Amino acid sequence: MLEKALSGSKLYWTWLICLLVVIGAGFGAYLVQYNKGLMITGMSRDVSWGFYIAQFTFLVGVAASAVMLVLPYYLHHYKTFGRITILGEFLAIASVIMCILFITVDLGKPTRILNVMLHPTPNSILFWDMIVLNGYLIINLVAGWVTLEAERKQLPPPGWIKPIIYLSIPWAVSIHTVTAFLYAGLPGRGYWLTAIMAPRFLASAFAAGPAVLILLGYLVKKLTRFDPGKEAFETLAKIVCYAIILHIFFFFLEVFTVGYSDIPSHTAHLKYLYFGLHGHNMLVPWVWVALGCGFTAIILLVNPRTRKNLKILPYACVLVFICTWIDKGMGMIAGGFVPNPLHEVTEYAPTGLELMITFGVYATGILVLTILYKVALGVKAEEEAL
Amino acid sequence: MGVDRRQFLKLAGISAAFGLGGSVGFQLLRPGALDAAERMPTPYQMVFPKSQGNSEVMPNPKALKGRRWGMVIDMRKLTVEKARAAIQACNYYHNVPTIPGKQNIKWIWLTGYTNAFPEVENPFADPAIKNARFIAMCNHCDNPPCVRVCPTKATFQREDGIVMMDMHRCIGCRFCMAGCPYGSRSFNFRDPRPFIKKEYPKYPTRTKGVVEKCTFCSERLAVGKLPACAEASGGAMVFGDVDDAGSELRQLLRSRYSIRRKPNLGTHPQVYYLV
Structure with a gap:
């Protein structure tokens, strides 16, 4: 099927070349980082994780959200999603690849990455994250590819794939739960030490992922002859709506517990994020923008007239994306490290090279996504031509 | 059969x-x-060979032996001068680089009372304590979160309680830095060697991309010497066996009131401050 990615319009090739240019630039920036060390980033002794880990956390959510298509289609036989489930699975593949790349570029000694497997350490959550992420990648590759191949041959998918597809459902939940556990089990970090971290991650994931899918659906509809269909958009929009409401609700649960108990080691982080601490307030505008976007998106999505309006829906999805991307990325990571365990404030902002590497990784993921979507949509076009 | x-x-x-x-x-x-x-x-x-410990190596007969090493810092004796001497000795004997800015390396350093003990808030505490400069270092916790989170066992705990780093195994993921509730760990954001003021040839320098921290001078204990900071502190820092009820360290802990950093986190820090 891969041959479908080898023929395409001028636009397709131009797009691929653009992506390759960004990847090249990102790779160049990475070579600088590889030679000089992580000193070229804005990270520090106090904020020891930054933009890379923030993107990783956000993208694990996007990857997990494929379950929002797989579950209704395979468990509830919701036929409308049958045509686009593959788009969700392929989005998951591209996202997991980006996650793995972000972890890799964040390592001080990337050449030693296999030490995680040579010295397996089950008491480390990072060990389990490696297992669930790689497992999820393989599950989605196999499930997506096999079902697409069957579709191409106009045959029902083979029976053995069903258990793998069912497995992908709890597995999707596991990747984001384990990712939350990376943070939520650390004794000295008040902002992360909360049992609601995993549900909050899942809620924002199920908002962000389907929002990205809707936007991709619009692109696909515009660029190819494939139309996901109005009903698919509407159902996805409902999922985004419920999930973004849950996300904001969980955020207020957090604010209540932290605010009402008023324990300094927990309140300090929220204070830093939303009002600034000891005169340091770099992230304040960002987190308020995130909150504003979240509320505006809720208004647009709860109201059926605006939600069903296919002209307004993409804007609501962009708002959801901005809200969750800021909250789960920079807010979650930098907010957890500021103030530091000695209650000193060191702020964090990514550097230019750090951003270039980040764009390079995103471009790699988008390249994978483009090729996978080209294949999937090629098969679907073939099928409709028959 | x-x-x-x-x-x-x-x-x-x-x-x-x-x-x-x-x-x-x-x-x-x-x-x-x-x-x-x-x-x-x-x-x-064969697949996962043991890399730590080799029973065929004879230990130095002079090596200091303890069941559970710990440190007592006597705040009545610790002047800023003595603390600086201790820090200097540590930095010299371990080739700790002096890197300006927020990507610096610190094994042992001076900090304020509210920074070292943020949970022990008391605006009317004895000014001698409140305004004192405290030494912060790795607490060599009995229940160390850094060891718990390390994905490669590059940071591990010895039987005598010392929390150690294997610089050759560390992948530089910095999970231990997120896990440590005392900010005791530093990452080599760059090649540290140009920033070493005067190199001490008997201790290895590090490379970029790995995490490092205080080791309770395991290399000195192995040849029968006390930790460099304790030796240079003029008696303000007392190193010893916490499990030995007759040790000087336990004697001090019995005679005076001591506090530990963030004991509420259950990490059981082994650095005690006599106040």
Whole structure:
């Protein structure tokens, strides 16, 4: 099927070349980082994780959200999603690849990455994250590819794939739960030490992922002859709506517990994020923008007239994306490290090279996504031509 | 069939009666077989060879031995000068680089009372304590979160309690830095060697991309010397065996009131501050 990615319009090739240019630039920036060390980033002794880990956390959510298509289609036989489930699975593949790349570029000694497997350490959550992420990648590759191949041959998918597809459902939940556990089990970090971290991650994931899918659906509809269909958009929009409401609700649960108990080691982080601490307030505008976007998106999505309006829906999805991307990325990571365990404030902002590497990784993921979507949509076009 | 069930039980009974259980019986039946079996790695060991500890290396007879190492810092004796001398000694003996800015490396440093003990908030505390400069360093916790989170066992705990780093195994993921509730760990954001003021040739310098921290001077203990900071502190820092009720350290802890950093986190820090 891969041959479908080898023929395409001028636009397709131009797009691929653009992506390759960004990847090249990102790779160049990475070579600088590889030679000089992580000193070229804005990270520090106090904020020891930054933009890379923030993107990783956000993208694990996007990857997990494929379950929002797989579950209704395979468990509830919701036929409308049958045509686009593959788009969700392929989005998951591209996202997991980006996650793995972000972890890799964040390592001080990337050449030693296999030490995680040579010295397996089950008491480390990072060990389990490696297992669930790689497992999820393989599950989605196999499930997506096999079902697409069957579709191409106009045959029902083979029976053995069903258990793998069912497995992908709890597995999707596991990747984001384990990712939350990376943070939520650390004794000295008040902002992360909360049992609601995993549900909050899942809620924002199920908002962000389907929002990205809707936007991709619009692109696909515009660029190819494939139309996901109005009903698919509407159902996805409902999922985004419920999930973004849950996300904001969980955020207020957090604010209540932290605010009402008023324990300094927990309140300090929220204070830093939303009002600034000891005169340091770099992230304040960002987190308020995130909150504003979240509320505006809720208004647009709860109201059926605006939600069903296919002209307004993409804007609501962009708002959801901005809200969750800021909250789960920079807010979650930098907010957890500021103030530091000695209650000193060191702020964090990514550097230019750090951003270039980040764009390079995103471009790699988008390249994978483009090729996978080209294949999937090629098969679907073939099928409709028959 | 050489040995049937009946015969085996009989043999086992006789062996047990003569106290020839386990390896001795095995040795009698097949002399030399056990030595070979012990040296032969299992398939698991072949895939995951043990990298720490090598029993064939003879320990230095002068090496200091303790069941559980700890440190007492006497705040009545610790002047800023003595603390600076301790810090300087540590930095020198471990080739700790002096890197300006927020990507610096610190093994042992001075900090304020509210920074070291943010949970012990008291605006009217004795000014001598409140305004004192405290030494912060790795607490060599009994229940260290950094060891718990490390994905490669690059940071590990020795039997005598010292929390150590294997610089050759560390992948630089910095999970331990997120895990440490005391900010005791530093990452080599760059090659540290150009920032070492005067290199001490007997201790290895580090490379970019790995995490490092205080080791309670394990390399000095191994040759019978006290940690560099304790030696240079003019008696303000007392190193010793926490498990030995007769040690000077325990004597001090009995005689004066001591506090530890963030004991509420259950990490059981082994650095005690006499206040």
